[in-house]
Amino acid sequence: VVKPDLDLIAAKLEGLEETIIAKLIDRAQFKVNQNIYQEGASGFDGAEGCSLFFMRLRRQEEMDALFGRFRVPEERPFTKELPSPKRGVSLGESCLSIKDFDYVSVTSRILPAYMDLVRDLCSKGDDGQYGSSVEHDVYALQAISRRIHFGALYVAECKYRANSEKIDALVARQKEKELLELLTRPEVEKNILERIVKKVDRMQAESNPRTRKIIKPEIIYKFYQDTVIPLTKKGEILYLLYRKVDSR
Amino acid sequence: VVKPDLDLIAAKLEGLEETIIAKLIDRAQFKVNQNIYQEGASGFDGAEGCSLFFMRLRRQEEMDALFGRFRVPEERPFTKELPSPKRGVSLGESCLSIKDFDYVSVTSRILPAYMDLVRDLCSKGDDGQYGSSVEHDVYALQAISRRIHFGALYVAECKYRANSEKIDALVARQKEKELLELLTRPEVEKNILERIVKKVDRMQAESNPRTRKIIKPEIIYKFYQDTVIPLTKKGEILYLLYRKVDSR
Numbered sequence: 001v002v003k004p005d006l007d008l009i010a011a012k013l014e015g016l017e018e019t020i021i022a023k024l025i026d027r028a029q030f031k032v033n034q035n036i037y038q039e040g041a042s043g044f045d046g047a048e049g050c051s052l053f054f055m056r057l058r059r060q061e062e063m064d065a066l067f068g069r070f071r072v073p074e075e076r077p078f079t080k081e082l083p084s085p086k087r088g089v090s091l092g093e094s095c096l097s098i099k100d101f102d103y104v105s106v107t108s109r110i111l112p113a114y115m116d117l118v119r120d121l122c123s124k125g126d127d128g129q130y131g132s133s134v135e136h137d138v139y140a141l142q143a144i145s146r147r148i149h150f151g152a153l154y155v156a157e158c159k160y161r162a163n164s165e166k167i168d169a170l171v172a173r174q175k176e177k178e179l180l181e182l183l184t185r186p187e188v189e190k191n192i193l194e195r196i197v198k199k200v201d202r203m204q205a206e207s208n209p210r211t212r213k214i215i216k217p218e219i220i221y222k223f224y225q226d227t228v229i230p231l232t233k234k235g236e237i238l239y240l241l242y243r244k245v246d247s248r
Numbered sequence: 249v250v251k252p253d254l255d256l257i258a259a260k261l262e263g264l265e266e267t268i269i270a271k272l273i274d275r276a277q278f279k280v281n282q283n284i285y286q287e288g289a290s291g292f293d294g295a296e297g298c299s300l301f302f303m304r305l306r307r308q309e310e311m312d313a314l315f316g317r318f319r320v321p322e323e324r325p326f327t328k329e330l331p332s333p334k335r336g337v338s339l340g341e342s343c344l345s346i347k348d349f350d351y352v353s354v355t356s357r358i359l360p361a362y363m364d365l366v367r368d369l370c371s372k373g374d375d376g377q378y379g380s381s382v383e384h385d386v387y388a389l390q391a392i393s394r395r396i397h398f399g400a401l402y403v404a405e406c407k408y409r410a411n412s413e414k415i416d417a418l419v420a421r422q423k424e425k426e427l428l429e430l431l432t433r434p435e436v437e438k439n440i441l442e443r444i445v446k447k448v449d450r451m452q453a454e455s456n457p458r459t460r461k462i463i464k465p466e467i468i469y470k471f472y473q474d475t476v477i478p479l480t481k482k483g484e485i486l487y488l489l490y491r492k493v494d495s496r
Contacts, residue, residue, distance in 0.1 A: 010459075011456075011458060011459035012459070014456060014459040014460070015277065015455075015456075015459040015460040018273070018452075018455060018460060019274055019277075022270035022271075022273075022274070023270075025266070025270075026267055026270070029263065029267075042335065043335040043336055044314075044315075044334050044335045045334040045335065046334065047334075052335070056315065059311050059314070059315075060311070063307050063308070063311055064379075064383075066292075066307070067292075067304065067307075067379050067382075067383075068379055069379055072379075086292050086293040086294065086295075087290065087291045087292045087293065087300070088291055089379065090376060092376065128338060128340065131312075131315050131316055131317055131320075131337065134315075135315075139387070195454070198454045199454040199455075202450060202451070202453040202454040203450070203451045203454070204266075205450045205453070206443070206446045206447045206450040206451070207263075207266060207447075208259075208262060208263075210259060211258075211259035211260070211262040211263040212262070212263040212266060
C-alpha cells in the first residue's frame with residue numbers, strides 16, 4: 001500500500017479552490033432562473049417529470065460514467081445506476097482502504113446546500129439563459145464534490161495512519177462526535193477561509209463590473225465554512241467508519 | 249429587426265475573457281498528455297478509430313445538441329450531423345440577418361490553433377489524467393468558440409449598419425482584403441491584448457505555485473493575437489459575404 005503524502009494532499013485541495021471559485025463566478029454571470037430547478041418544467045422531450053437542471057446533471061453523469069470518471073475515488077456521482085465505463089481507467093496504486101468509495105459519498109448533502117448558494121450568488125430573476133445556467137451548475141457541483149470527497153478520503157487516511165489506535169477505539173464504539181473533534185483543526189480551517197476571501201477578490205480584480213458580475217467573497221467564505229469544510233469532515237468520519245478492517 | 253448595441257456586445261466579449269482564461273488555467277493543471285489526441289488510441293469501446301479527445305468532444309456536442317445549445321447563434325459546433333434539440337429554445341428577436349449561422353463557423357480553424365496552444369500551455373509529459381484533460385479541452389474550446397463567433401456575428405452586423413454602402417460595394421466585388429482592412433481597429437485590438445495580460449496575472453495572483461500551475465500571460469496574449477482576433481475578423485467577413493441580401 002502506498003503511503004499518503006499530506007503535503008501533496010493539502011496542495012491538491014488548495015489548487016481546487018481556484019477551480020471552484022472560477023466555476024461559481026461563471027454561474028453567477030446568469031440569473032437564478034428558478035424555472036430550471038422546477039420539477040416537471042424541463043421542457044425536455046421524454047423527461048416531463050424532472051427539472052431541466054436534473055436532466056442536465058443526469059445526462060452529464062451518464063456521459064462521464066462512460067469515460068470512467070467515477071472510477072476515480074474522489075469523483076462521486078449525484079445520480080444513481082450509471083452505465084459502466086467504455087474505457088479502461090488506470091489509477092495507479094492507492095493508499096485508500098475502503099471497499100466502495102460510495103460509502104463516503106455526501107453528494108446528497110451537497111445538492112441542497114448548492115441550491116441555497118445559487119440564490120445568494122446569482123442575481124434574482126430570469127434571463128432565459130437556461131441551457132448555460134444548468135451547464136454551469138453541473139460544472140460547479142462537480143468541482144465542489146471533487147474537493148469535498150478528495151479531502152474526505154485522503155485526509156482521513158492520513159489522520160488514521162497518524163493516530164490509528166485512538167481512531168480504532170472511537171470507531172469501535174461508534175463515537176462520531178469524538179471523531180469529529182479529533183478531525184477538526186481550527187487553525188487549518190481559519191487559513192482556508194482567509195485564503196478563499198483573498199482569492200475571490202484577486203481573481204476578479206481586473207474584471208469590469210459593467211461587463212461582468214462580481215461575486216462577494218463572503219458568499220464563498222460562508223459556503224466553505226458551512227458546507228465544504230463540514231461535509232469534508234462528515235466524509236472523513238464515513239471513511240473511518242467504513243475503513244476496511246482487514247487492512248488495519 | 250432589433251438594433252444591435254455595440255456597447256453591450258463589447259461588454260459581453262470582454263466578460264468572456266475571464267471565462268476563457270479560467271478554463272485554460274484549469275486545463276494547464278494537467279500535462280499535455282499527447283496520447284489523448286492520438287487517433288486510434290482512445291481505448292474507448294466502439295470508437296477505435298478516433299482519439300479520446302475527439303470522442304469526448306463528439307459526446308459533449310451530442311448532449312449539448314439535445315439541450316439546444318446550437319440554436320444559439322454564437323454556439324457553433326466542432327462536429328457535424330448532430331441530433332435535434334429535445335427542448336424548445338426561446339431566443340428572443342435577433343438583429344442578425346443570415347440564413348444559416350454555420351456559414352460563419354470557423355471551428356475547423358480553431359481546433360488546430362488550440363492544439364498548438366495546449367503544447368505551450370501545459371507541462372510536457374503524461375500524468376495519466378486523460379479523462380480530466382479531454383474534459384477541460386472541450387470546455388476551453390467551447391468558451392473560445394463562443395467568443396469568436398459572438399464577435400464575428402454581432403460586431404459584423406454593427407459595422408454593417410454603420411457603413412452599409414461601402415460594405416455592400418466591397419461584398420459585391422468579393423473584396424475580402426479591403427473588407428479585412430475596414431474591419432480592423434488596431435487601437436481596440438491593442439486594448440484587448442493589454443487587458444488579457446493583466447487579467448491572466450491578476451487571476452493567478454493568490455495562487456500558490458507549489459500547488460497550482462501558473463500560466464504565462466504571454467501565451468494567452470499570443471493566442472488572442474494570432475487566433476482569437478484574426479478568426480473573429482475571418483468570421484466577420486464570412487458574415488458580411490453571406491448576409492441576407494433581402495434584408496439589406
